[in-house]
Amino acid sequence: MSANNPLLATHNLSKLYGGVVAVDKLTLAVPRGSVTGIIGPNGAGKSTLIGLLSGALLPSGGTISFGGRDVTGLATSERARLGIGRTYQIPRPFLDMTVEENLAVAQWACRARVRGASARGRRAELLRECGLSDVATQPATQLPLLRRKRLEVARALALEPQLLLLDEVGSGLIDAEITELIALIRRIGSWGVTIVIVEHVLRIVRECCSQLLVLNFGRQLAAGTPVEILASEEVATVYLGTAHSQGATAQAPNAQGAARLANVAANPDALANAVSAREPLTVLVAHRPVPGAPAVAGAPLLQLTKVSASYGQVRALRDVDLEVHSGEVLALLGANGAGKTTLALVISGSLPAHGRVAIDGIVVSRTRPGGIAALGIAHCMEGRRIFTDLTVEQNLRVAARRAARPEVAARLDAVYTLFPVLAGRRGDPGAAMSGGQQQMLAIGRALMARPRLVIFDEISLGLAPIIIDRLYETLALLKQAGLAMLIVEQDVNRALAIADRACVLEHGALAFTGAARAVREDARLRRLYLGEAD
Amino acid sequence: MARQLKARSAGFAALILALALLGVAPAVLREYDTQILLRMLLALVLAESWNLLAGYGGLVSLGTSSAVGLGGYVLVGLLNHSILPLPVVILAAALSGAVLAALASPGLLRLRGLYFTVGTLALAEALRLVMINVNQFGGATGLFLNRDPPALGALVWIAVGLLLVTLLVMEFCAHSGVSLLLRAVRDDQDVAAQMGVRPFRVKLAAFAAASALMAAAGGLQALKLGAIEPYGMFGLRWSIDTLAMVVIGGLGTRAGPVIGVVLVMLSGELLADYPEAHLALTGLLMMLAMRFAPRGVAGLLAVLPARWRARTTGA
Numbered sequence: 070m071s072a073n074n075p076l077l078a079t080h081n082l083s084k085l086y087g088g089v090v091a092v093d094k095l096t097l098a099v100p101r102g103s104v105t106g107i108i109g110p111n112g113a114g115k116s117t118l119i120g121l122l123s124g125a126l127l128p129s130g131g132t133i134s135f136g137g138r139d140v141t142g143l144a145t146s147e148r149a150r151l152g153i154g155r156t157y158q159i160p161r162p163f164l165d166m167t168v169e170e171n172l173a174v175a176q177w178a179c180r181a182r183v184r185g186a187s188a189r190g191r192r193a194e195l196l197r198e199c200g201l202s203d204v205a206t207q208p209a210t211q212l213p214l215l216r217r218k219r220l221e222v223a224r225a226l227a228l229e230p231q232l233l234l235l236d237e238v239g240s241g242l243i244d245a246e247i248t249e250l251i252a253l254i255r256r257i258g259s260w261g262v263t264i265v266i267v268e269h270v271l272r273i274v275r276e277c278c279s280q281l282l283v284l285n286f287g288r289q290l291a292a293g294t295p296v297e298i299l300a301s302e303e304v305a306t307v308y309l310g311t312a313h314s315q316g317a318t319a320q321a322p323n324a325q326g327a328a329r330l331a332n333v334a335a336n337p338d339a340l341a342n343a344v345s346a347r348e349p350l351t352v353l354v355a356h357r358p359v360p361g362a363p364a365v366a367g368a369p370l371l372q373l374t375k376v377s378a379s380y381g382q383v384r385a386l387r388d389v390d391l392e393v394h395s396g397e398v399l400a401l402l403g404a405n406g407a408g409k410t411t412l413a414l415v416i417s418g419s420l421p422a423h424g425r426v427a428i429d430g431i432v433v434s435r436t437r438p439g440g441i442a443a444l445g446i447a448h449c450m451e452g453r454r455i456f457t458d459l460t461v462e463q464n465l466r467v468a469a470r471r472a473a474r475p476e477v478a479a480r481l482d483a484v485y486t487l488f489p490v491l492a493g494r495r496g497d498p499g500a501a502m503s504g505g506q507q508q509m510l511a512i513g514r515a516l517m518a519r520p521r522l523v524i525f526d527e528i529s530l531g532l533a534p535i536i537i538d539r540l541y542e543t544l545a546l547l548k549q550a551g552l553a554m555l556i557v558e559q560d561v562n563r564a565l566a567i568a569d570r571a572c573v574l575e576h577g578a579l580a581f582t583g584a585a586r587a588v589r590e591d592a593r594l595r596r597l598y599l600g601e602a603d
Numbered sequence: 604m605a606r607q608l609k610a611r612s613a614g615f616a617a618l619i620l621a622l623a624l625l626g627v628a629p630a631v632l633r634e635y636d637t638q639i640l641l642r643m644l645l646a647l648v649l650a651e652s653w654n655l656l657a658g659y660g661g662l663v664s665l666g667t668s669s670a671v672g673l674g675g676y677v678l679v680g681l682l683n684h685s686i687l688p689l690p691v692v693i694l695a696a697a698l699s700g701a702v703l704a705a706l707a708s709p710g711l712l713r714l715r716g717l718y719f720t721v722g723t724l725a726l727a728e729a730l731r732l733v734m735i736n737v738n739q740f741g742g743a744t745g746l747f748l749n750r751d752p753p754a755l756g757a758l759v760w761i762a763v764g765l766l767l768v769t770l771l772v773m774e775f776c777a778h779s780g781v782s783l784l785l786r787a788v789r790d791d792q793d794v795a796a797q798m799g800v801r802p803f804r805v806k807l808a809a810f811a812a813a814s815a816l817m818a819a820a821g822g823l824q825a826l827k828l829g830a831i832e833p834y835g836m837f838g839l840r841w842s843i844d845t846l847a848m849v850v851i852g853g854l855g856t857r858a859g860p861v862i863g864v865v866l867v868m869l870s871g872e873l874l875a876d877y878p879e880a881h882l883a884l885t886g887l888l889m890m891l892a893m894r895f896a897p898r899g900v901a902g903l904l905a906v907l908p909a910r911w912r913a914r915t916t917g918a
Binding site for chain 1: 783787
């Protein structure tokens with residue numbers, strides 16, 4: 070590898086947001102044809118780095134060179150024309166266009182490279198590579214989140230880049246899909262494209278990358294081959310979580326994290342600092358129905374009977390039955406597109422559905438989301454969905470509008486005790502928070518309504534393993550405090566470690582349901598998630 | 604592909620025929636109706652250009668009046684103080700619109716969304732105040748045209764020509780890769796840049812083209828009036844009327860401007876004795892369009908037949 074002549078190099082690259090240093094004098098070199106992985110905790114500056122490299126952000130200091138040329142002052146569009154393509158962590162397709170047109174934009178903008186009939190052929194080829202052939206003529210608005218992520222990759226490739234910056238394309242995928250993604254990244258690499266991957270899914274990093282860089286607080290913490298880095302003690306402490314230090318296989322962090330969690334759940338005193346956090350939880354968790362709301366004695370907290378939902382012509386849910394009892398934790402599992410998020414939306418009243426949805430035995434099928442929330446059901450939505458223009462504290466207050474002032478103050482205190490990092494940033498806008506902090510804020514916001522049941526939809530999406538550990542420790546505490554939860558999660562082991570029961574969705578229908586332990590052993594689950602043959 | 608081409612050329616033939624008919628119309632119509640026809644033609648040029656800006660480029664402008672007014676003043680000024688022939692003067696008026704856009708672009712095009720809208724409004728008001736206060740431009744009383752204006756029939760012919768140019772520009776912008784670039788910049792400028800699109804250039808091109816067409820229309824308006832004054836030529840009415848017509852007809856659709864112009868002007872004629880009622884009706888239609896038909900009447904026409912079919916087969 071020609072280390073003397075890297076395709077991309079930075080020298081003392083820095084980025085400051087106000088007083089916060091996001092990237093601090095970073096010097097790195099990406100050799101031509103290599104696949105470089107960048108990992109690090111949330112808020113380490115990874116997305117900022119991608120922004121700096123692609124030109125979306127202006128550096129506060131330092132230089133960037135690409136192909137031997139200084140591109141520090143070059144506009145985004147000009148860097149793209151030189152051959153730097155990128156994807157966005159949260160997909161940003163051109164929603165008003167079809168999938169194929171999304172690809173054609175780059176081809177048209179850089180007509181010199183591909184044109185005419187060969188451009189159309191190339192689009193078809195890229196869509197096939199990324200598994201989007203069947204939706205080529207569909208409007209991009211109709212794609213669900215994970216297919217939008219594929220579209221991000223296809224669209225960046227339509228630029229025919231020399232350097233491809235992939236920002237967390239693997240988050241939210243199940244194992245079988247990750248296997249496909251790894252194959253795709255390798256194929257792209259084999260076309261001669263140099264790749265930089267920012268990723269939390271360690272399997273992708275391990276199997277694709279030739280070199281690995283660990284960022285922490287905007288600085289390079291370590292660099293080397295994936296094997297070296299993933300075995301390093303230092304990296305384990307800041308990023309992987311202590312439980313991971315000796316494990317380097319794909320399942321290890323999950324399994325061990327889960328074991329640790331089970332330990333916390335069984336023996337709460339094991340987590341010394343968590344004990345102090347348990348006290349205020351009663352302020353955030355309600356046990357009884359809202360006074361004055363009608364209820365049928367003995368009825369489950371939440372009951373769904375023959376619930377179906379569809380998006381236009383597409384049936385997303387078919388005759389789903391499920392129950393959540395007071396204080397119970399139910400894991401909702403299934404492959405992407407199985408209907409988990411749809412089900413969450415139906416329960417919180419955000420999506421109209423057929424069938425019967427009852428809370429405390431009272432049918433709420435036609436109740437609006439505000440009414441459902443008032444009954445003590447909170448929804449921590451996929452993708453965090455915090456109000457980016459509001460401050461942290463305003464975000465939290467929004468969810469507790471109905472409560473009396475001293476009550477709100479008590480709940481705020483409780484949330485800040487639960488997530489001390491939020492207390493320090495209460496005056497900062499939501500947009501300024503890192504991914505992990507945003508997720509904590511989203512959870513805190515859900516709790517501010519003092520709910521009886523919270524739907525947690527993919528709270529681990531795009532987060533560092535150590536942060537996920539922390540979030541699930543919090544969930545374990547909430548479970549102890551008696552909060553009922555419906556957990557939608559790709560990380561099966563984590564979800565099953567905390568759940569009492571689990572149900573598995575397949576193609577919008579309930580495939581099977583049972584005690585968490587039984588479901589974990591079920592061969593059908595392995596087949597669904599790992600794509601193994603029967 | 605061949606069928607598409609055939610449909611396209613058939614469409615063109617129909618268009619040419621329609622424009623020719625419009626051109627012949629003054630010979631048949633009464634003077635009053637011909638006046639209405641001319642107003643419609645100019646309104647259509649403005650609506651088409653505004654649709655290019657706002658519908659395709661996402662640049663919602665309240666500065667239509669600045670281009671219209673400038674075009675009018677440039678035309679009258681050149682006709683009064685030079686011996687240039689009329690076609691050249693009209694071209695110069697159009698050019699002035701493009702130059703105005705280019706000069707304003709370093710400031711205006713860096714503003715996004717609502718800020719751009721407010722910026723264009725500020726520009727239009729500033730131009731109007733300049734015209735009122737600078738005596739060389741006639742001040743508040745305005746300017747009179749020294750030369751004899753062309754006959755009404757000839758004006759209609761020129762307007763039909765201008766409309767043809769406008770439609771060709773729109774055809775080019777709506778049916779080629781140019782439309783992709785425009786829509787990409789409109790939908791998400793940052794992502795577009797990441798795809799190698801140069802947002803500033805794309806917006807400038809749309810802004811300059813639309814302003815040139817608007818200024819030419821303003822020139823024709825001045826030619827028709829024979830006398831101009833700043834309150835009328837730079838009046839907010841141009842900006843608001845144009846916006847209303849396109850929003851009602853269908854923002855970002857090809858048929859929208861035509862439908863909007865015909866609907867609004869026709870209702871205006873029917874309610875000629877009650878101008879307030881026409882204003883209220885236009886406002887109401889606009890609100891209804893924004894609430895229930897974001898793509899206006901054109902959008903409804905595209906969607907409704909399918910819905911009806913679905914209902915009849917479903918029942």
